[in-house]
Amino acid sequence: MKPLFPLLLAVLLTGCQVDPYTHAPARGATDWYQAGFEDATAGAKAKNDETLAANFNNKKIDRQAYLRGYASGQNKICRSDLLYAWGLAGKIFPAGCDDVKDAPLMRQQWQKGMDEGASASRLNG
Incomplete structure (x- = not known):
């Protein structure tokens, strides 16, 4: 019985492991205003549409919202x-x-x- 205890314990503990990607929240629509605000407050230059599309895996860029957020971030910093x-x-x-x-x-x-x-x-x- 004693040799089976460590094996049984290992099997039970591995059964309790949670996959970190199982409960990941689903990505919603990109908040382009917030993206622009965060870029500006991080001190970065405004990004072009190609870079934004690649960074957010989203080809539908709302450039006007991004630039409004960027301007707001610039005003802050x-x-x-x-x-x-x-x-x-x-x-x-x-x-x-x-x-x-x-x-x-x-x-x-x-x-x-x-x-x-x-x-x-x-x-x-």
């Missing part, structure tokens, strides 16, 4: 105070902010934060 903080933290300048009206001012504030952050780390290190 392309601000002098936020970019200054990004610079202090050592984060790279978001490429999407190169396309906004006050891009030179934004980059200047980011660079100021980078310079101050680098100076502080040299003093603390």
Whole structure:
């Protein structure tokens, strides 16, 4: 009986294993507004239709919704105070902010934060 116990335990435990893909949620329609917003807030440039189609496995791109979301995301992150903080933290300048009206001012504030952050780390290190 003792030699059968480990074998029986192994069989019982493997029977309780759950396939992680069995309960995966089904993909719904792509939220193109949200996709654009997330690209912008991640600091990325706006993607072209071919890239979006490949990334989302969806050839029906709502370009207008994507661009509205992208503009909303740009408004959220392309601000002098936020970019200054990004610079202090050592984060790279978001490429999407190169396309906004006050891009030179934004980059200047980011660079100021980078310079101050680098100076502080040299003093603390």
